[in-house]
Amino acid sequence: MRKVILTPYLFLISFFCFIAISISAKEEPLKKATFIPQWAPQAQFIGYYVAYEKGIYKKHGVDLTIIPGGPEAPPSELLNSHQADFATLWLSSGIQMRDAGIGLVNIAQILQRSALMLVAKKTSGIETLQDINGRKVGLWGPIFQIQPKALFKKYDIHVKIISQSYSVNLFLRDGVDVASAMWYNEYHTILNAGINPEELTTFFFYEYGLNFPEDGIYTLQETYEKDPELCCAFAKASIEGWQYAFVHPEEALDVVMKYMEKAHIPANRIQQKWMLERMKDLILLEDTSIAMGRLLLDDYERVAQGLKENKLIDEIPDFKTFYKRCDNYAEE
Numbered sequence: 001m002r003k004v005i006l007t008p009y010l011f012l013i014s015f016f017c018f019i020a021i022s023i024s025a026k027e028e029p030l031k032k033a034t035f036i037p038q039w040a041p042q043a044q045f046i047g048y049y050v051a052y053e054k055g056i057y058k059k060h061g062v063d064l065t066i067i068p069g070g071p072e073a074p075p076s077e078l079l080n081s082h083q084a085d086f087a088t089l090w091l092s093s094g095i096q097m098r099d100a101g102i103g104l105v106n107i108a109q110i111l112q113r114s115a116l117m118l119v120a121k122k123t124s125g126i127e128t129l130q131d132i133n134g135r136k137v138g139l140w141g142p143i144f145q146i147q148p149k150a151l152f153k154k155y156d157i158h159v160k161i162i163s164q165s166y167s168v169n170l171f172l173r174d175g176v177d178v179a180s181a182m183w184y185n186e187y188h189t190i191l192n193a194g195i196n197p198e199e200l201t202t203f204f205f206y207e208y209g210l211n212f213p214e215d216g217i218y219t220l221q222e223t224y225e226k227d228p229e230l231c232c233a234f235a236k237a238s239i240e241g242w243q244y245a246f247v248h249p250e251e252a253l254d255v256v257m258k259y260m261e262k263a264h265i266p267a268n269r270i271q272q273k274w275m276l277e278r279m280k281d282l283i284l285l286e287d288t289s290i291a292m293g294r295l296l297l298d299d300y301e302r303v304a305q306g307l308k309e310n311k312l313i314d315e316i317p318d319f320k321t322f323y324k325r326c327d328n329y330a331e332e
Contacts, residue, residue: 030063031230035086036078037069038215041259043275044184045069045088046252047110051241053255060237062230068263079104085223086234090214091295091303092143092312098322099313103221106323108235109295110242111215113282115183116147118203119190124177126201129208133157135177138164144180146306147205147212154208168193184278188271212303213282216295224324232326239293246280249273291327 037045048066051057057064067084069075075087080102088110089097097104118137120126126135129151137159139145145161152159162176168186171179172193181187183204191197205211217235224231245252253272260267283292290296297319304316 028061030058030061031227031233032063032065033085033230033234034065034067034083035234036067036073036075036084037088038075038090039069040265041068041256041263042265043253043256043272044215044279046245046256046272046276046279047242048088048238049241049255049259050245050252051237054241054244056240056244057234057237060233060240062233062237064234076102079218079220082220086217086219086231088215089218090143091216091300092146092212092214092307094216094218095300095304095307095317095322096143096313098317099307099315104218105221105224105321106216106218106295107224107231107326108217108239108293109213109299109323110217110238110293111213111279111282112285112290112294112296112299113206114147114204114210114212115185115214115278115282116144116205116212117181117183117187118148118178119171119181119187120178120201120203121174121195122199122201124174126177128201129155129157129203131201132159132178132203134159136160136162136175137178138162138170138176138180140164140166140180142310142312146310146312147210148180149310150210150306151203151205151208154210183282184275188274192271210302210306211299212306213299217293221321228324231324235293235326242283243292245276246284249276252276293327294325295323 035048037048041049052064052066067073067078075084075089076093076097078084079087091109094104094106126132139148139161164170164180168179168181168189170176181190217238219231253269253276256272257267257269300319307313308316
């Protein structure tokens with residue numbers, strides 16, 4: 001009698017155990033991957049650190065290792081030598097590498113607007129673009145000079161170009177009338193030096209039809225062809241990390257501060273908050289129909305043409321070969 005009563009229960013237990021084992025067997029193992037940002041930990045890359053800490057990469061099937069970036073670990077070299085599977089690079093750098101014969105592909109264009117800008121003090125008498133004419137302008141290396149030179153040519157402005165280091169001291173000491181700056185970095189350094197925003201005149205290149213969006217996610221074409229699912233999983237998880245950071249800024253700042261301290265980098269939460277806010281301005285567009293991470297053809301052609309005109313590339317790489325879409329927001 002006892003045997004007859006227990007049989008249904010034993011059957012159910014066996015059935016559910018079988019289902020659990022079947023589900024477990026169908027789960028795909030995580031795929032290992034490595035990623036390197038352009039620089040050491042800071043809010044410029046906060047979305048990736050947040051995606052890692054919140055388990056977003058694992059949710060998308062990626063067992064990720066983040067390699068610290070910096071001058072001793074150029075992302076382009078680590079990517080090309082297969083020491084990293086994914087890296088962030090400027091769009092202009094990616095196009096240059098592709099033209100040089102390196103099979104590089106963009107799988108997500110994170111920044112949609114250029115952060116590069118020119119800054120002047122109003123006390124120098126510069127309040128309009130034409131006021132720059134005849135002045136001393138601090139510019140960084142060749143890749144950073146494309147936009148300002150195109151701007152000067154477009155508006156028939158003639159300047160004396162001064163080589164600028166990555167410090168803004170020359171500008172602060174009036175060694176140059178106009179300085180180059182990244183909105184999320186050097187511009188904030190100028191403000192921290194005691195100059196109020198109202199005392200400065202700023203020129204954003206994207207406002208003058210010279211938008212050269214910077215940070216994007218890149219991988220080798222052979223990596224993409226071998227496992228496009230992994231590549232798109234990484235891109236989607238990274239975008240989700242950025243979205244989470246924008247909705248939970250204080251939690252995101254806690255994450256990046258932890259990584260900065262671990263890397264022994266002087267951590268200033270106020271500066272990192274500024275950087276995060278500016279990254280949000282540069283990543284999210286008012287036109288919400290454009291998917292986050294989308295590389296627009298117009299932006300690509302503008303940057304590539306600028307590189308070619310300045311003889312930094314020989315030929316413009318084919319857009320469809322260069323860009324591999326991973327979003328699901330619109331038809332191919």
